[in-house]
Amino acid sequence: LALVFALLLLVGLSLLVLIVFWDTNRLAAALGLCLFYVIGSLFCGWRLYQSINDESSPFSATLEELANDRERLLP
Structure with missing residues (x-):
């Protein structure tokens, strides 16, 4: 649920940036947002x-304990 609200916040802030720069530098603002999203996506992919x-x-400790239990239980 927190990720959904974080995504909504990100979309809202992106729209706010576009609205603020609509009359002066709308293309630069859109390209800046695209660059921000591309860098974020590359970082998440990395x-x-x-x-x-x-x-x-992820279960190496559990498998180790199960192997130890098997050794103790079986003669």
Whole structure:
């Protein structure tokens, strides 16, 4: 829910920037917003790529404990 409100805030602020600069520099404001969104998207994609290629498994500690339990229970 917080991400939805953050997205609504981002859209609202983008519209506010376009409205404020509509008479003077509307093209520069639109290009600036596009550049901002492209940089943000590239950053999010880079972070996603890093988290996908992370060496550690999300359940490595759990699998380790299950292996230890199996060793203790089976003779």
